[in-house]
Amino acid sequence: MTALLKVENLRTQFHTFSGVVKAVDGVSFEVGAGEIMGLVGESGGGKSVVGFSILGLIDSPGRIESGQILLDGEDLVTAGEARLRQIRGREISMVFQDPMTSLNPLHTVGRQMDEVLRLHTDLGPPARLQACIDMLESVGISRAAERLSAYPHQFSGGMRQRVVIAIALLARPRLIIADEPTTALDVTIQSQILALMRRQIAEKGASMILITHDLAVVSEMADHITVLYCGKVVERGATRDIIEAPSHPYTRGLIDSIPDPDHRAPRLRQIPGAVPDIRNLPLGCNFRDRCPRAQAICGQEEPELKQRHASLWSACHFPLQPGEVA
Amino acid sequence: MSAPMLEVRDLKMHFPVGGGLLDRLRLKGGIRLENPVVHAVNGVSFAIQPGEVMALVGESGCGKSTVAKTIARIYDPTGGEIRIEGQDIAAMGFAELLPLRAKMQMIFQDPYASLNPRQKVRDIVAEPLLEQTRTAAARAEVPARITALLAKVGLNAEHAGRYPHQFSGGQRQRIGIARALSVTPGLIIADEPVSALDVSIQAQILNLMMDLRDEFGLAYLFISHDLSVVQHIADRVGVMYLGFLVENAPRDALFTSPRHPYTRALLSAAPSIKPRVREEIGLTGEVPSALTLPSGCCFRTRCPFAWDRCAAERPALQDVGGGQTVACHLIDEPDRDRP
Numbered sequence: 001m002t003a004l005l006k007v008e009n010l011r012t013q014f015h016t017f018s019g020v021v022k023a024v025d026g027v028s029f030e031v032g033a034g035e036i037m038g039l040v041g042e043s044g045g046g047k048s049v050v051g052f053s054i055l056g057l058i059d060s061p062g063r064i065e066s067g068q069i070l071l072d073g074e075d076l077v078t079a080g081e082a083r084l085r086q087i088r089g090r091e092i093s094m095v096f097q098d099p100m101t102s103l104n105p106l107h108t109v110g111r112q113m114d115e116v117l118r119l120h121t122d123l124g125p126p127a128r129l130q131a132c133i134d135m136l137e138s139v140g141i142s143r144a145a146e147r148l149s150a151y152p153h154q155f156s157g158g159m160r161q162r163v164v165i166a167i168a169l170l171a172r173p174r175l176i177i178a179d180e181p182t183t184a185l186d187v188t189i190q191s192q193i194l195a196l197m198r199r200q201i202a203e204k205g206a207s208m209i210l211i212t213h214d215l216a217v218v219s220e221m222a223d224h225i226t227v228l229y230c231g232k233v234v235e236r237g238a239t240r241d242i243i244e245a246p247s248h249p250y251t252r253g254l255i256d257s258i259p260d261p262d263h264r265a266p267r268l269r270q271i272p273g274a275v276p277d278i279r280n281l282p283l284g285c286n287f288r289d290r291c292p293r294a295q296a297i298c299g300q301e302e303p304e305l306k307q308r309h310a311s312l313w314s315a316c317h318f319p320l321q322p323g324e325v326a
Numbered sequence: 327m328s329a330p331m332l333e334v335r336d337l338k339m340h341f342p343v344g345g346g347l348l349d350r351l352r353l354k355g356g357i358r359l360e361n362p363v364v365h366a367v368n369g370v371s372f373a374i375q376p377g378e379v380m381a382l383v384g385e386s387g388c389g390k391s392t393v394a395k396t397i398a399r400i401y402d403p404t405g406g407e408i409r410i411e412g413q414d415i416a417a418m419g420f421a422e423l424l425p426l427r428a429k430m431q432m433i434f435q436d437p438y439a440s441l442n443p444r445q446k447v448r449d450i451v452a453e454p455l456l457e458q459t460r461t462a463a464a465r466a467e468v469p470a471r472i473t474a475l476l477a478k479v480g481l482n483a484e485h486a487g488r489y490p491h492q493f494s495g496g497q498r499q500r501i502g503i504a505r506a507l508s509v510t511p512g513l514i515i516a517d518e519p520v521s522a523l524d525v526s527i528q529a530q531i532l533n534l535m536m537d538l539r540d541e542f543g544l545a546y547l548f549i550s551h552d553l554s555v556v557q558h559i560a561d562r563v564g565v566m567y568l569g570f571l572v573e574n575a576p577r578d579a580l581f582t583s584p585r586h587p588y589t590r591a592l593l594s595a596a597p598s599i600k601p602r603v604r605e606e607i608g609l610t611g612e613v614p615s616a617l618t619l620p621s622g623c624c625f626r627t628r629c630p631f632a633w634d635r636c637a638a639e640r641p642a643l644q645d646v647g648g649g650q651t652v653a654c655h656l657i658d659e660p661d662r663d664r665p
Contacts, residue, residue, distance in 0.1 A: 042524040156612050186385035186551065188609045191595035213524065216554070216597035243599050257529040258599060259558030261581065267533050268558065271526035274494045 003030040003070075004207050005054070005175055010067035012046075012053045019279040023049040023062070025231035028305075031175065036201060036208045038222030038239065040215060040254075044275050046231040047211045051177045054209075055094060056084040071175070090120040093168040097180035099160035103152040109136075109163050110148030113170060120171040131170065139166045139196055158189035162196070169200055176201070179211045194221060215254060219243050227251050230278055230286040233305060237312035245322035248314040249291050252325075285317070293318045329412030330373040331513050331545040332397065332430070337406035337416075339367040339389070339396045343617070365616045366392040368569040368624075369406070371643070374545050374562075376512060381548040381560035383592070387613055389569040390549045394517045397547065398432045399423060410513070428458050431506035435518035437498035441490040447501055448472055448486040455508040475504040479534060496527035503534065510542070517549045532559060553596045557581055562649075565589045568624040569616060571643065575650035585652040588625050623655070631662055 012024040024046045031037045039047045052058055054069055056076060069076040071091060076084065088094075096102040104112060110132060117128040129148075136144035139162040152160055161181065168176055178197065182190040198221060201208050212218055218225055219239055226236040227248065235248040246252045256269035273290040276282060282289065288298040295318065303315045309322055341364040367389045374380045382390040396403050399415060408416045410429050418426070431454065434440035441450055451472050459465050473483045479500040490498055499519060506514050516535070520528040532555065538544055550556050556563055556577075563580045565573040565588065573586040584590045591607040609628050614620055620627050626636040635655050643651040656663050 042526060158612060187553070187597075188385060188591055188595045189612070191597070192608070194597070214597070215525070216599050219599045220597050254525055255599065257525040259532075259554045260600075261554065261557050261598075262600070264558065267536065268529040270529035270533055272530075274496060274527065275524075 002033065004033045004035075004072060005031040005209075006068070006070040007050070007054070008068040008070070010050065010053060010069065011065040012049050012058055012062060013065050014062040016061055016279075021278055022231050022281070023278070024053060026067075027228070027231070027233050029226045029233065029236060031207050031209060032223075033174075033207055034201075034205055035224065036198075036210055036222045038218035038225040039209055039211045039228065040213065040218050040225060041228035042213060042254075042275060044230070044278060045228040047213075047228055048179055049231075050228070051094065051179050051209065051211055054177060055088055055092060056081070086120075089116050089173070090171045091173055092175045092177065093171070093173040095161075095164050095168045095176060095178040095181045097183050099157055099164050099184065102164055103160060105152055108149050108151055109155070113148070113163075113167055116167055116170045132166075135166045135170050136163070138200070139163075139169075140192070141166075158185055158193065161185060161189075161193055165193070165197060165200070169204060169206075172204055172206070174206055176206055176208045177211070178208060180213070181210070182217065183212070183214070190217075197221075215243070215258060227254075230275065230281060232286065233315065234287065235312065235314040235316075236305075237310065237314075241310040241312050245309065245312075245320075246314075247308040247312050247319040247321075248287075248316050249293050249318075249320065250287050251314075252320055253290075285315075293320075328376075329409065331376045331378070331411060332547065333373040333407070333409040333412075334393075334397065335371045335407040335409070337367055337370045337393065337396060337408065338404040339392050339401055340365055340404045362617050365569050365619050367396065368619070370566070370569075370571045371406075372564055372571065372574055374513065374547060376545055377539065377543045378562060379539065379546045379548055379560045380562045380564065381550060381556040382564045382566055383550060383553060383556055384566035385551065385592075385613065387568075387616065388566040389616075390566050391517050392569075393566070394432070394515045394547060394549050398430065398515050399427075400432075424457065427454070428509040429511055430513040430515060431509060431511040433499070433502050433506050433514060433516040433519045435521055437495050437502060437522060438490075440502055441498055443490055445489075446486065447476070447481075447488055447490070447493075450490070450501060451475055451486075451504045451508055453508075454505060458509050471508070472504075475507055478507065478538070479504045480530075494527075495523050496530055499523065499531050500534065503531075503538070507538065507542070511544070513545045513547065515547045515549075518551070519548075520555060521550070521552065528555070535559070553593065554598070565592065568613060568619065570624045570653065572625065572654070573650070573652045574643065575652075576648065579648055579650045583650075585646060585650065585657065586625075586654050587629050587631055587656070623653075631656060631664075633662060635659075 008028050010024050010027045014021040014023055041047050053064055064077055113132040114128055117123055117131060133144045141147055141162055182193050210221055222239050225239050225242045227234050229250050235251045253271040271290050284300050285298045285303055288294040297317050303317045305313050305315045307313050308319050342361050343364055370393055384390050395401050397408055403416050407414050410426055415426055452468050455468055481500055520531050560577050562576055564571050567588050573589045584593055591609045594607050611628050614627050622638055622640050623636040626632040641653045641655050643653045644657055645651050
């Protein structure tokens, strides 16, 4: 499988008054054609900044300092704004977390959908209208032709997220970046939306980067998972390998923090402490202060991403073996 | 048997909407329309024993937070009884209620909005306690008690002089818990206490809450939409839909043999990190408006099993054994249980 998107050693930093925030610090990963890649981690891990970097949506005081973002071999970091405008919505589209704020409240849904086609295709007005109706129907909105003239506030949260997904899919992009697409939704609506995205991705042959903090969602959706902590990739690999036998203690800790219905222990295993201040990270491994396995070397030397068992790559001096408890 | 820690009977909470400028103009013109009412809670009954953890689950808008806030008397209930250790507080006035507030305290969802940014931690935690202690002698003991409380929730004495913005979300939630504990309540009403936290922090707070329950014999009313958290923490689970309690069961019964179609749909929709065989009950459509409730069963508009009886008759909670109660006509006519 050839990679559709290849991110190499991406560094995105924000130059604030209180210091440089290395939000994304040397992140590399690949997304194959037709693949769903899950980007997981806690708040402040840099997941969303990776998404915004790919689309060239990093504003001052932020800057992509170095690295490459190759879409089919074309580097998006060095591409100009004009080229990026062609790519956004056409080649890569984005679904944001909050369906309440990612639609323009002043324009009808139809107009917001039509905009994508107007900008990115040569279709005439009747063909565009038909395409919008078809797309709305395929994301499960009935009476689509009527609904096109409705405003976002006339839809519920779940319906709005369907509209956002419809807009993201309209120009048949090759890559969809979904940033916490179901976090604001209820579980029954979430399962509808996830099923819809999975089906649409498969039908249209697109790829997806699914950004989420929810390991359960990612394990049901993604083919591969990349785990971020303090702007760095700490582990990546095939979904089942990561969930069943993670090799990084942070990933292990995240999985153990989720209550397990089959082995109900009186206490949850928790990760002690909190995420360190990203403006002045400790020397060596960022996770060492919270890590049960940390030793002297973890405070001196930053671990490199190395291949472990199965498909896993992890950045740890003392990686876990399959079946080992942190 | 002694009275339960909390008993709620036929609790109703309706909110009138409207009454704005347009309505006033309309009244002047002599046109009278009935004001629309949001039926947030429509006759909910349950009981929590001392030391028991009861969870209320359901989707947004189902009324679970309104139940919590009504029990805490943040809202004045439209009808029904709220008994704290047998004493009905539903209609009590402020002064009468004050000593009873020491028996139940609340923890809120948003650790950023539920602490006063202008107060030091010491003052935040002391506030409920000072409300309850009027004598100078008792008040002199408050500072020592604050230090002890902070230690209980995993903070130290030097944190007492800081402001909320100097803390992370998890630490703030600890402050909120210390505040609730300050008056040694028997019941803590926790409204989505871990929803705003990262998973690793969520585990810390859940562990803390369970430790405190073991130490002080606390009962919790735990409001959550996260079923894996509920399955971990609760002894008993109530499922709400559109302001109705549709099922109320001991935890294991609810998760292994859910009876109400909505409970079944909810369980089948919850994502899990473990691949497992699940009953597939896909729900179509969305929750109807609480302004105009559907006739009969509240869930019939989305229920794959619904038939004409569901529109005609509202099902009441009935006991199906083992402490499990369900409000569904399928209990009487089990042969209809196929889509």
